[in-house]
Amino acid sequence: MSVYTQLTDDQFSAFCQRFGVSFACAIPITQGIKNSNWFIQTTDDVDGAHSYVFTLFEERPLEDIEKMAVILNQLDGKLPVAAPLSLVDSAEKCYVIRYDNKAITLVPCLAGSHPQQTTQAMCHEIGTALAMLHETLQALQPSEQYGVPLYPWSDVRDRERQFMPADEAKLMSDIWQSYTDLPLATLPKGLCHLDMFADNTLWNLSLNNSQKGEESLTGLLDFTEVSVEHYVMDIAITINDFCTTWGDAEQGESVNFDRSKMAAFLQGYESKRSLGADEKRALPVMLAKAAVIFWLLRLNVIHYNRTEGRTGDNIMVKNPDLMKRLAAYHWSHVEKAKNTVFVLLDNLLASQKDIQIVGVFSNITQAEQARDKLSNSSEFAIKEYTVDQLS
Known part of the structure; x- marks a missing residue:
């Protein structure tokens, strides 16, 4: 279920007109579980094509969506993002329609596909893109006014640690303490994406490009969690997904981290923004901490579904053990590096x-x-x- 609020064609037409778009047809989007989404065909589209995505945000505060729209328009033209259109009937720059105390945006469709696997070339390119994102968003000041608050993961940690085996609880505690011991005050901070997984990116993955290693980035997605955080944490989150091959159930759900991909990512990142010495020293611990955060995130989804009574085949839960194994891998390197x-x-x-x-x-x-x-x-x-x- 991805359409919770029902709208009539007359309402779609009126909303689209406010964005300067001539409405022809709305097609419900079946993916997603939080918001109501439709593809919008315009009167200029042919052969069933669609040019825009119309989103009605069911849960997020209006203020959060307005911040996201400003961020995306700041990045527009520098990175491949779907920046919300501005209203043509507003004297000031405005990207959000208020309807029933909910936010509505209209964004252009982006071409490309989600990658099933990554290459060193893709890791280099996403590293470059993330550095450009960090640099570009520095123009939005003070940054705290544009980012949403960070989630209180320490609360989730304290709740979940009570039910963990002793070795898992120790692993999580050791990583968290090592993170706390970092010189955090010296690490540069700014607006960060914090969820730049491969499934939040789009690429030109034609067979010819794949054979030549010339896959090109065509879209960066999901800016709803942009927050002020250490840049090296955003780097670690992105590396953890792009540089890891996640085995499926038939492969025993293996976790295989590729250090050559990480080197390619960092080379791409530093082509746009150099890392400081403190950031480089902090990165191994940040990789472990980032894995812990997403370990907790998946445990939190299970907790939320259980307490809310959410069940059924349409409820997707990612295996938290995969992130636990990745955290353990990174932690083993941190401990070994001490000597x-x-x-x-x-x-x-x-x-x-x-x-x-x-x-x-x-x-x-x-x-x-x-x-x-x-x-x-x-x-x-x-x-x-x-x-x-x-x-």
Whole structure:
């Protein structure tokens, strides 16, 4: 069920006219569970095509939707977003119609498809796009007036930890404490997307493009959760989905993180916005914390469905164990890094029995980034050493 509020054709026509769009037909959209959505065919559309998406927001406060509309119009022209149209009958810039104390927006349809799998090239491109998003939204000041409040995940943590096995509760607590111990005050903050998963993006995924590795980004979606947060947290959230292959049930729901994809993402991101030293040091812990947040989010959905009595085949719940496993993977790297250094070696010089150490790094991410910046990175290797042990 994706249409909760029923509208007549006369109402659609009147609403669309206020946006300067000539209405012909409204087609209900079957996906989604929170809002009422329709594709809008205009009098100029041919062969059953549709040009716009009409959304009536059933739950979100009007003020949140108005903020989202401003954010999307700030990004319009710089990134592929569906920016809400402005009202033609308003003297001031206005993107939202108020109807029955709910918000209505009209946005252009975006081309493209959701990717089933990602490539290194796609990770590089989404990294570039996220950096551009962070940079562009800095123009909206003070940023707190445009972002929605962050969800109180610590409350969910305290509730769910009571019912977890001891090892899971310890994992969550250790990660949370390590996050708290970061120099958070030194980490840059601003408006962040905070849900840039692959299924919130659209790509040109034609067969020829896929074969050439030339998939192109055509759409960024779902800006309803934009909040003020540390940029490195937004980076971690995006990396966790784009750089992980999630196995289906037949594959035992495996979780496979690809560090080469992460290196490509960071290279793309830093082509537009350089990461500070504190951000680079914080990233491994942020990756673990981001996985914990989405672990809690999925547990919270289960809790909400249970308390609200929501059941049925149309209720989709993602497996929280997948995010738990990803959190454990990242945490193992954080713990190992406490006693490990990563040495960047020049294989060519080593073969000549000359000085071979190029750099020494506290984590693999920084070592990989340094290697990738070298003119011929294939000539360089990264070797891992445990501190206070003979090699």
